[in-house]
Amino acid sequence: MYSPVPAAAAAWKELFAWLARESGVDLDVIDHAFPLALSDLWAQRDLGVAFMCGFPFMLASNRPRQVAAPVPRGPLYGGKPVYATRLVVGANSHFQSIEDTFGGRLGYTVPDSHSGYNALRHHLLPYFQKHGSKLYRQSVGPLTTPRRVIEALLAGDIDVGPLDSYALDLMLRHDPTLTSQIRVVATTDLAPIPFLVAAADCPDEIVTRLRATLLTFATAPACAPLRDQLCLDAFVSIDVAGYDLMLRWDAEARGAGYAQPC
Template structure:
């Protein structure tokens, strides 16, 4: 008799951007549960609950984690990397990478030359897409420009959108995959915005599982994730999420993010 696999949680918190988008993630999680024979409990862990609390759970089965905090953990403390998404968007170039869109108000007359002198918004300090990416972009365009006025934490893309809509900031950064999901399912949310630039790519946030789960459970979940694109119903779910599929994460790529963050700090010399 086959031993039942350990139950676990699934959470799309990082990309759980609206009820309509959540439905698509739930479809994926239900598919993964059936395919892997792992009983997945879908939880929202909605903002403002700290993501760090979610990532510390011993029952994580399929949970999105930003690559930057993942990279800062010692190897023996990291959750198990299961899979990295590959977006259908042009900016992915068919690779498991993402970027951030630098956004301003749709009716603002700003161009790239104006950006160093504007009010910048940021989400949280341990975010690659909402903090390191815009700082890196600023460092590349600012030269010796004085420190920008910054506003944060804005927590997530919704906070950036609202801050621009209410004129609390002039410019912010939104995870390009989050932007893609909103374009697919909630285009009205993006109505106040105009993309003025896109940052350098970085390794895509990855799906992770807890190290405390049995190896058999994590292996079954990983196999199911890597197989989604091979079935017609799986491909339909992926299309609704703007994804081509999932691939094995290149852990060494994430390991480069702390050095990249330090280079940003050095280039800005305390200006942000």
């Protein structure tokens, strides 16, 4: 989920290797990238730690175990485990605001994504209610990942698309050429960020050891380079009640007849 570029993926592997050493939990780091489905990863019986979006977590009938939530680095986040969706356009486009993109082609990731669908829809809902009709001539998706949203944008397949703000931070940190290729025209309200989960039947002792170790990430000297490479300040305990916001946003949009962002 948060390996949009090779350098970020390498940093996460280093972090999980540190986590295994310090916690004493034997973790095998595996690659699980697009086109593999995240739902298959979350269903693994031996899952130790993996990122899961709060929206599918709240919708799940058999929820994985909560481990810890990341606190991204930067003024947008205010030192909290939150994120937003950046609505981006091509740098050379004439769009200056989200309203300028209406009538064009809107990209989205997957329907069970908060950043790429639910938050996008919540942001557009007031405009939909004001116009009384669809805002875009076409919705393009599922694009699945932030990287593929950018690829669709640069290829001219969409005019505007949603990007998880933390994923975008990682891309800009390791691929600064993107700053000359895309522009942000709007940012959604903040919401609780995707967090690390373990398998639903993972033993309490394992979850406790993993969580306790991750909570030391902010001050561990060995993790100083990783904090920079991952644009990350800390990991903290998870407040699941805060993720009710995602269900409320979903219900509000559906209640207004705006089931799909378009």
